[in-house]
Amino acid sequence: MVSVVILAGGKGTRMKSPTPKALHLLAGMPLIECVMRTARKLGGAQIIVVGSVALFQHEGWRSLSEKYKCAEVIQPIPLGTGHAVQCALTSIQSERVIILHADVPLIQIETLQILEKSTEDLVVTVAKNNDIESCRGRVLLHEGRPIDIIEAKNATEEQRRINIINAGMYSLSRECLHDCVTHITKNDVTNELYFTDIVRISHQRGFSSSYIEISLEEASGLDTQQDLENVPVQQILRQKMEGVVFQDAHSVVLSMDTEIGCGTKVGPFNVFGPNVTIGENATIHPFCVLEDCKIEDNCEIGPFAHIHKDSAVGVHAVVGNFVEVKKSTVGRNTKAKHLSYIGDATLGEKVNIGAGTVFCNYDGIKKHRASVGDYASIGANSSLVAPVSIGASAYIGAGSVITKDVPDATLALSRAPQVHNTEWVHKRKMRNETGSVSN
Numbered sequence: 476m477v478s479v480v481i482l483a484g485g486k487g488t489r490m491k492s493p494t495p496k497a498l499h500l501l502a503g504m505p506l507i508e509c510v511m512r513t514a515r516k517l518g519g520a521q522i523i524v525v526g527s528v529a530l531f532q533h534e535g536w537r538s539l540s541e542k543y544k545c546a547e548v549i550q551p552i553p554l555g556t557g558h559a560v561q562c563a564l565t566s567i568q569s570e571r572v573i574i575l576h577a578d579v580p581l582i583q584i585e586t587l588q589i590l591e592k593s594t595e596d597l598v599v600t601v602a603k604n605n606d607i608e609s610c611r612g613r614v615l616l617h618e619g620r621p622i623d624i625i626e627a628k629n630a631t632e633e634q635r636r637i638n639i640i641n642a643g644m645y646s647l648s649r650e651c652l653h654d655c656v657t658h659i660t661k662n663d664v665t666n667e668l669y670f671t672d673i674v675r676i677s678h679q680r681g682f683s684s685s686y687i688e689i690s691l692e693e694a695s696g697l698d699t700q701q702d703l704e705n706v707p708v709q710q711i712l713r714q715k716m717e718g719v720v721f722q723d724a725h726s727v728v729l730s731m732d733t734e735i736g737c738g739t740k741v742g743p744f745n746v747f748g749p750n751v752t753i754g755e756n757a758t759i760h761p762f763c764v765l766e767d768c769k770i771e772d773n774c775e776i777g778p779f780a781h782i783h784k785d786s787a788v789g790v791h792a793v794v795g796n797f798v799e800v801k802k803s804t805v806g807r808n809t810k811a812k813h814l815s816y817i818g819d820a821t822l823g824e825k826v827n828i829g830a831g832t833v834f835c836n837y838d839g840i841k842k843h844r845a846s847v848g849d850y851a852s853i854g855a856n857s858s859l860v861a862p863v864s865i866g867a868s869a870y871i872g873a874g875s876v877i878t879k880d881v882p883d884a885t886l887a888l889s890r891a892p893q894v895h896n897t898e899w900v901h902k903r904k905m906r907n908e909t910g911s912v913s914n
Contacts, residue, residue, distance in 0.1 A: 477591045478569040479514040482559045483507050483526040483577035484550050489699050497577035498535040502708045503730035503749045509580030511543045516584045523566050525550050525559045555667030557659040572652050574645040581693050590646035596682035600642035602694040611640040621686050622678040624671040642694035651682045821846045829855035836861045
């Protein structure tokens with residue numbers, strides 16, 4: 476097992492927001508969740524988050540804490556990254572420790588796996604950058620091993636020309652961490668403790684070290700709103716989706732956890748919110764909004780469909796033009812092709828939902844569920860008033876308002892009788908001819 480310590484002490488002042496920096500969104504996901512989600516893929520890793528009281532009391536943090544079951548360590552005063560790691564020492568349970576930052580969200584699982592398996596006392600992540608004006612610290616090497624990190628603002632002109640920069644992630648043996656982190660002293664200018672000093676200290680104390688190189692994109696630290704806007708996250712996400720056909724890739728918005736299967740075609744102007752999974756060989760027509768839902772293989776969605784949270788669409792199902800689905804299950808081969816609202820419902824297999832069908836799920840106080848059995852057919856412009864159950868192979872006549880359960884293999888009708896009145900037309904015509912006001 477490995478312990479992953481995530482430093483999340485940023486206040487968000489450079490984001491020009493009262494929200495803690497770690498909770499700002501990148502492609503629909505908080506920065507810190509991007510890091511935690513990747514760290515959890517290590518399997519069995521202990522995740523420790525070091526942050527402020529403001530972070531842990533923020534409503535945006537509560538759901539993350541429950542989801543990832545991480546240990547919370549409060550850094551009472553923001554005295555730098557070195558101090559943050561010192562605060563976490565007593566919580567670390569593993570012999571291997573990985574140090575990450577909450578504002579470096581593009582870290583890859585492959586990188587963490589290398590850091591986890593390393594046997595060196597200290598491993599530093601670096602990236603190559605030829606920009607002499609870069610504000611990232613320069614990594615000093617001796618015989619191929621890192622011996623120090625010089626902050627850019629403290630670097631000499633010669634040191635600023637070094638193109639090996641600090642990517643900010645580390646892997647250490649527990650012995651090296653405990654021995655060295657306590658020797659970090661306060662910076663004379665900022666009065667803070669910098670964790671980067673551990674490279675120099677570990678070298679001086681005889682610990683072994685090495686480095687691994689990652690891409691500049693993966694090493695990107697996001698400190699401002701402009702950083703969030705400039706990172707090419709949509710391009711990065713699309714590159715991971717091998718075999719997916721984007722008809723107009725630049726108009727599609729993906730979330731960090733969007734998963735789309737091979738052979739699926741995605742039309743223009745689609746928006747995928749958090750927690751969306753789409754199977755293989757599906758078709759997502761233009762102008763759809765999907766969030767927190769699962770779409771199975773060979774489905775057809777849209778155009779202009781909206782699928783809300785806690786919904787699932789079965790294999791070969793169709794959710795068509797201007798159809799909205801909320802907290803519902805749509806069975807395999809079921810079709811709802813036009814202008815319908817399906818809310819709090821369970822639809823079986825090969826159900827047909829006619830145009831204009833509404834599942835009336837709210838009574839003004841609470842929501843109620845409805846169910847439709849396999850092979851049932853719901854006529855156009857029907858209203859199903861929940862709680863209600865429609866049996867298998869049942870038929871609902873067009874224009875019906877159904878308030879009672881319908882047995883299997885039964886036709887249900889609920890309409891006012893159609894009335895023909897020829898006198899009404901004659902009288903109306905006479906009123907118009909005599910100058911009377913007509914309705």
